[in-house]
Amino acid sequence: MKPFQKTFKTKAINIYPFGDIHWGSPNCNQEFARQYIRAVQEDDEAYVVLMGDLMENALIGSLGDVYKQEDGPQLQVQELVELLSPIKEKILFAITGNHEERTAKRADLDPTQVICWGLGVPYMRYSCIARFILAGKAPRSFVCFFHHNKGGGETPGGKVNTADKLRNIVPHADAIFSAHTHVTSSMQHSWFDITEAHTGEPRKITRYGHDYIIGSTLEYADSYADAKAMRPAVCSLIRVRFENRSTGHRDGRKQTYGVISPAK
Numbered sequence: 456m457k458p459f460q461k462t463f464k465t466k467a468i469n470i471y472p473f474g475d476i477h478w479g480s481p482n483c484n485q486e487f488a489r490q491y492i493r494a495v496q497e498d499d500e501a502y503v504v505l506m507g508d509l510m511e512n513a514l515i516g517s518l519g520d521v522y523k524q525e526d527g528p529q530l531q532v533q534e535l536v537e538l539l540s541p542i543k544e545k546i547l548f549a550i551t552g553n554h555e556e557r558t559a560k561r562a563d564l565d566p567t568q569v570i571c572w573g574l575g576v577p578y579m580r581y582s583c584i585a586r587f588i589l590a591g592k593a594p595r596s597f598v599c600f601f602h603h604n605k606g607g608g609e610t611p612g613g614k615v616n617t618a619d620k621l622r623n624i625v626p627h628a629d630a631i632f633s634a635h636t637h638v639t640s641s642m643q644h645s646w647f648d649i650t651e652a653h654t655g656e657p658r659k660i661t662r663y664g665h666d667y668i669i670g671s672t673l674e675y676a677d678s679y680a681d682a683k684a685m686r687p688a689v690c691s692l693i694r695v696r697f698e699n700r701s702t703g704h705r706d707g708r709k710q711t712y713g714v715i716s717p718a719k
Contacts, residue, residue: 474506475671507552
């Protein structure tokens with residue numbers, strides 16, 4: 456796990472966790488990927504975290520079909536750099552996914568690192584704990600944990616439980632972002648804490664955190680999920696807004712979760 460910290464000049468930011476694109480797969484909705492990028496370009500408060508499985512990267516012996524992917528892995532890397540270049544200034548950092556790890560394990564060549572080199576963005580490898588500090592009369596920060604995740608589960612509950620296990624790593628995070636299971640989800644957690652009392656009596660307080668699953672750009676027809684009679688992937692991605700509010704919402708901080716779906 457690598458640390459990251461950034462202080463923003465605004466009181467609010469929108470985080471676009473972009474992953475599970477599977478670029479090069481015949482099931483990747485490329486137009487939706489471009490639509491998501493346009494949303495980032497049009498949003499002055501947008502920042503992106505690349506969450507892994509950016510490419511399909513089907514190899515001999517992997518679950519993906521080598522002969523059905525639209526481009527080979529090398530071209531997938533090149534096309535992803537071209538795809539993401541218009542928003543590279545808004546990309547905070549990247550983590551890798553299991554599809555990129557196929558090549559990293561077999562050839563000592565990490566495609567995610569190559570993509571990061573091409574874009575000029577920081578590479579955090581498997582996971583990142585980040586602190587986002589927002590401006591205001593009283594600056595406030597959000598602690599977020601990003602991991603591509605592993606395993607899965609065919610049921611919605613199984614996918615949520617897989618994401619929930621990441622909270623064992625950073626139990627008091629304000630937000631935990633995971634990918635891999637190809638659904639969108641938001642689940643709230645709460646826990647008790649105690650205020651620091653320099654004068655007077657300490658106070659018991661309730662703190663809150665959220666677990667997010669980011670979705671994917673995958674369509675169902677003729678996919679691996681279709682062949683194995685699994686539930687369809689959710690062709691949607693999320694956006695999470697973090698706000699520093701001086702009054703009116705708990706400790707002055709607010710999170711808002713939204714889903715972006717393909718345009719009709």
